[in-house]
Amino acid sequence: xxxxxxxxxxxxxxxxxxxxxxxxxxxxxxxxxxxxxxxxxxxxxxxxxxxxxxxxxxxxxxxxxxxxxxxxxxxxxxxxxxxxxxxxxxxxxxxxxxxxxxxxxxxxxxxxxxxxxxxxxxxxxxxxxxxxxxxxxxxxxxxxxxxxxxxxxxxxxxxxxxxxxxxxxxxxxxxxxxxxxxxxxxxxxxxxxxxxxxxxxxxxxxxxxxxxxxxxxxxxxxxxxxxxxxxxxxxxxxxxxxxxxxxx
Amino acid sequence: xxxxxxxxxxxxxxxxxxxxxxxxxxxxxxxxxxxxxxxxxxxxxxxxxxxxxxxxxxxxxxxxxxxxxxxxxxxxxxxxxxxxxxxxxxxxxxxxxxxxxxxxxxxxxxxxxxxxxxxxxxxxxxxxxxxxxxxxxxxxxxxxxxxxxxxxxxxxxxxxxxxxxxxxxxxxxxxxxxxxxxxxxxxxxxxxxxxxxxxxxxxxxxxxxxxxxxxxxxxxxxxxxxxxxxxxxxxxxxxxxxxxxx
Numbered sequence: 001x002x003x004x005x006x007x008x009x010x011x012x013x014x015x016x017x018x019x020x021x022x023x024x025x026x027x028x029x030x031x032x033x034x035x036x037x038x039x040x041x042x043x044x045x046x047x048x049x050x051x052x053x054x055x056x057x058x059x060x061x062x063x064x065x066x067x068x069x070x071x072x073x074x075x076x077x078x079x080x081x082x083x084x085x086x087x088x089x090x091x092x093x094x095x096x097x098x099x100x101x102x103x104x105x106x107x108x109x110x111x112x113x114x115x116x117x118x119x120x121x122x123x124x125x126x127x128x129x130x131x132x133x134x135x136x137x138x139x140x141x142x143x144x145x146x147x148x149x150x151x152x153x154x155x156x157x158x159x160x161x162x163x164x165x166x167x168x169x170x171x172x173x174x175x176x177x178x179x180x181x182x183x184x185x186x187x188x189x190x191x192x193x194x195x196x197x198x199x200x201x202x203x204x205x206x207x208x209x210x211x212x213x214x215x216x217x218x219x220x221x222x223x224x225x226x227x228x229x230x231x232x233x234x235x236x237x238x239x240x241x242x243x244x245x246x247x248x
Numbered sequence: 249x250x251x252x253x254x255x256x257x258x259x260x261x262x263x264x265x266x267x268x269x270x271x272x273x274x275x276x277x278x279x280x281x282x283x284x285x286x287x288x289x290x291x292x293x294x295x296x297x298x299x300x301x302x303x304x305x306x307x308x309x310x311x312x313x314x315x316x317x318x319x320x321x322x323x324x325x326x327x328x329x330x331x332x333x334x335x336x337x338x339x340x341x342x343x344x345x346x347x348x349x350x351x352x353x354x355x356x357x358x359x360x361x362x363x364x365x366x367x368x369x370x371x372x373x374x375x376x377x378x379x380x381x382x383x384x385x386x387x388x389x390x391x392x393x394x395x396x397x398x399x400x401x402x403x404x405x406x407x408x409x410x411x412x413x414x415x416x417x418x419x420x421x422x423x424x425x426x427x428x429x430x431x432x433x434x435x436x437x438x439x440x441x442x443x444x445x446x447x448x449x450x451x452x453x454x455x456x457x458x459x460x461x462x463x464x465x466x467x468x469x470x471x472x473x474x475x476x477x478x479x480x481x482x483x484x485x486x487x488x489x490x491x492x493x494x
Binding site: 144147150153165166243 | 321374
């Protein structure tokens with residue numbers, strides 16, 4: 001039932017969509033029928049998968065860089081009040097800038113290759129990861145902190161044996177938010193200036209009114225997002241078997 | 249031997265403790281009892297070196313306590329188990345933090361867990377255990393490094409009544425088996441009478457020791473089932489009177 005009901009829901013929506021294109025006689029370049037989309041996909045399958053690979057690579061690289069940079073920054077913020085006051089407002093200010101506004105500048109600085117896309121993904125992912133990691137480390141229960149103090153632990157031990165471990169479920173919350181934003185970031189960067197990637201495919205097919213191809217690219221983007229998200233969910237279940245039970 | 253000499257503690261303008269002087273002999277079981285806010289937990293944290301006194305000092309074996317010592321362990325009201333660690337690895341946490349040889353202590357950890365009835369649960373995670381079982385794990389952890397002094401801050405107060413009684417009995421047995429000096433904080437008169445050699449009755453605002461009562465009932469004790477039932481009742485009444493609001 002867990003799988004059956006969503007599948008029925010999806011089939012129903014696709015059926016209605018198909019019906020609408022036939023009943024209302026909607027032009028193919030406005031709203032293509034599901035069959036048009038599948039045909040467009042099959043006609044250029046190799047090309048589309050190659051472009052999806054480009055977008056995937058940009059997304060994953062940017063995301064991993066955000067994790068590698070974000071977790072230590074969160075650690076710094078939590079470990080020192082002074083650093084927190086210095087860095088935090090800056091982070092908030094940077095995050096307040098709509099990322100899409102930075103995209104054209106990234107093209108000016110870094111050109112049309114993959115690098116500006118990776119940087120864009122890094123920018124959108126960074127903030128949620130820092131915030132949830134920091135709040136996770138801060139939410140360590142007082143009695144656990146006191147326990148470690150009663151053992152006269154070092155600051156280092158307090159962070160690595162307790163705070164960071166305790167924050168891991170929160171780190172995953174941040175990563176799950178980030179990975180959804182990551183794909184958006186990659187596509188935005190591709191919109192602004194690219195010669196590859198699914199975002200590039202959408203821009204080009206928009207220009208030639210090849211709406212069916214754009215839909216095919218969008219569907220691939222959705223699949224990409226979902227696979228990445230559930231990949232993280234599986235990784236969390238594997239790495240943090242204790243988190244499930246503790247939440248209840 | 250623990251000496252608490254003229255300890256005063258204030259938090260800003262609030263006087264939490266004033267003029268606390270108390271000695272605890274080796275292998276003695278002393279209970280601090282009082283209503284909420286009488287500073288008993290604060291006093292215990294000062295003895296542990298988790299808080300610094302505003303005035304006065306605490307000496308253990310003649311040395312002034314300035315920070316937590318390895319031969320003094322602290323047991324909290326909450327089990328305070330690390331949720332990602334198995335039962336055994338939670339018990340071994342102090343050994344790990346102190347950088348001691350793990351192999352030498354694993355056997356002791358198993359023995360302690362068996363003593364509290366948790367044999368076979370070594371690999372379980374804390375969330376799979378009941379509240380009483382978690383507190384038993386916490387008790388084992390506080391005994392793993394073979395401490396000379398055990399400080400217990402209302403360790404059974406978050407448990408249901410039946411589990412409390414059970415763990416109080418267990419603690420008696422453990423004190424005899426792993427002889428240690430124990431300072432125990434509670435607001436339960438039953439626990440105080442069952443467990444202590446002496447009971448220090450504390451009164452609030454500021455926290456002071458109002459009276460020290462010798463228990464002097466032969467061990468092993470139980471509540472109301474044996475010949476000493478009359479002694480238990482007399483002492484409970486005395487403590488009730490001492491704790492009654494003025």
